[in-house]
Amino acid sequence: MKKNNNLLEVPNINSSDAQVKKLIYKIEDDLFNSHFKSSSKSDYLCVCSGGTTSSCARNGLITLDLRKEYNQIHLEEEKNLIRIGGGVIMKDLLNYLEKYNKTFPTGLSKLPGAGYILTGGISPMSRRYGLAIDNIDSIKGYLGNGTFISLEKNSLNSTQKLLWEGLKGAAPFLAIITEITLKIFQSHPIQIIEGFVDDNELSKIINLAEGFPDNLSLQWIYAEVIYIYIFAEIKNDSDNKITKKYLKKLEKFTSLKIKSYENYNQISFFPKELELFELNKNNHSEVISLLGGDLKDDIQTFVKCMKEIIKEKPNKSCYVASQQLGGKTKEFDHKSSFFIHRGSTWKPWIYAAWKKDDLKEKEIALKWLNESWKKLKIFFPKIHLAQIHNHLNFHEEEVYLSYGERLSELKTLKNICDPESILPPL
Ligand SMILES: Cc1cc2nc3c(=O)[nH]c(=O)nc-3n(C[C@H](O)[C@H](O)[C@H](O)COP(=O)(O)OP(=O)(O)OC[C@H]3O[C@@H](n4cnc5c(N)ncnc54)[C@H](O)[C@@H]3O)c2cc1C
Incomplete structure (x- = not known):
């Protein structure tokens, strides 16, 4: 247990090391009336749900930690909905749903909180069930101006429509969300085809993945080595048949293994036992998430570019990984939310880390992140704003x-919604 009351215990190490001004746990009226009046733009409220980003706590700023007071989970089984607090983490949501044989398209890790849902939420299951935001049924919370809001997807008036869209993809800038109701899904068995591959095999597998049906998705990590996961949900006979067809095509990749799981909650992606990259508790890090369409004829050029990026990485902790979207996520109109890049197929993210007190190493790691982003921009020109970087010089571009x-x-x-910029600045 940390002794210092001005430290927040969260998974993100930058945030857990931040010397916050104060920690608060409940939204009271005075939050909007007193703390931030006449404050400067650099003084705003940090909000913490899963605490997996570098923006849930900052030196000298107040953090509202939603995990204690806004952690309720309530199932409305007959409606196929689940109501969760704004401080619920995906692990607790999935564990709860598993008891009812239900599931939700959460991401590759169970650590993130409501920030995962509100910033879009890309899951290995998104190609079939959409993004997390596509499955929001209602939202409650407080705008930055202190107004309480309660919005329901099917009873929005014309003035609420834009706000509803804004909360889906840009909520951290507009409101503190205390409750979200989500559509849930029947749980089904999962098959995972996973293993180490080389550059040439990665190219071939990406090519195959661009023709995948909606129940399949590819995720890969390129660090010291390349590791891939092909995710397949087996809901019915047709899924079974089509997955078998792809398994046949994958037989030539002899290092890949097939694993079967009872349900989605049983899977753990990129576990530390695989030693894909160094997970160092003394490191600080930043992540940037890109978006782009099918690579098609550019796959080999892209893999060559990745090889160069990895050759340049400054230490063992840095890596680039990617997940696949598409299918259902492409069906939604780009006006339905503030996740506007609906044509995207790939979301690669660049992870840069450095020894926490080493400013020189920090500069080198962030330079590598920036340069890698520049190289990848031709393939993935857009951004998924899953992390807020208003402390870094590329925030505006992101x-x-x-x-x-x-x-x-x-x-x-x-x-x-937030005229006095009580919440993070845009
Ligand atoms: C290991 C790992 C794996 C990941 N995998 C995926 C993935 O597969 N797909 C994907 O899409 N993303 C993924 N992400 C990214 C992650 O979903 C986002 O970074 C998300 O914003 C983290 O949310 P959080 O609640 O955990 O973080 P926090 O640091 O607590 O919050 C992040 C930001 O969201 C805001 N916020 C959080 N909760 C609220 C709320 N209730 N109301 C208003 N604002 C709020 C905060 O202001 C904060 O700036 C992953 C992240 C990690 C660390």
Whole structure:
């Protein structure tokens, strides 16, 4: 247990080392009236749900930790809905749902909290069930101006429509979300085909994945070595048949192994036992998430580019990984939310880490992140704003590449919902 009361215990090490001004756990009226009046733009409230990002706590800022007071989970089985608090982590959601043989498209880790859902939420199951935001049925919370909101997907009036869209993909800038109701799904068995591959095999597997049916998705990590996961949900005979067809095609990749799981909650992606990269508790890190469409004829050029990026990485902890979206996520209109890049097939993320007190190493790692981003931009020109980087010099570009043509609408919403910038600045 940490002795210092101004430290937040969270998975993100940058945030758990931050000397916060104060920790608060409940939303009281004075939060909106007193703390931030006449404060500067660099003084705002940090919100913590899963605590997996570097923005849930900052030196000298107040953090609202939602995990104690907003951690309720309530199943509405007859409606196929689950109501969760704004401080619930995905592990608790999945464990709860497993008891009822239900599931939800959570991401590759069970550590993230409501931030996963509110910033989009890309799951290995998204190609069939959509993004997490596509499955939100209602939202409760407080706008930055202190107004309590309660919105339901099927009873929005014309003035609420834009806010509803804004909360799906850009909520951290607009509101503190205390409750989300989500559509849930029947749980089904999963097959995972996983293993180490080389560059050439990765190219061939990406090529295969761009033709996958919706029950299959590919995720890979490129660190010291390359490791892949092909995820397959087996819901019915047709899934079984089509998966068998792909298993046949994958037989030539002799290092791949097939594993069967009773349900999604049983899977653990990229576990530390595989030693894919160094997980060092003395490191600080930043992550940037990119978005782009099918690679098609550029697959080999892309893999060559990845090889160069990995050759340049400054230490064993840095890596690039990717997940596949598409299918159902492409069916939604780009106007349905502020996750606007609906044509995307791939979400690679670049993870840069450094020894926490080593400023020189930090500069080198962030330079590598920036340069790798520049190289990958031709394949993946857009951004998934899953982490807020207003402390880094590329924040503005990231915001622009995330919200694009909807950025001016978002700025208008921000002015209405959070005029005094109590929440993180855009
Ligand atoms: C190991 C790992 C695996 C991941 N895998 C995936 C993946 O497969 N797919 C994917 O899409 N993303 C993935 N992510 C990214 C992750 O979903 C996002 O970074 C997400 O924003 C983290 O949310 P959090 O609640 O855990 O983080 P926090 O640090 O607590 O919050 C992140 C931001 O969201 C805001 N926020 C959080 N909760 C609320 C709330 N209730 N109301 C208002 N604002 C809020 C905060 O202001 C904060 O700035 C992964 C992250 C990690 C660390």
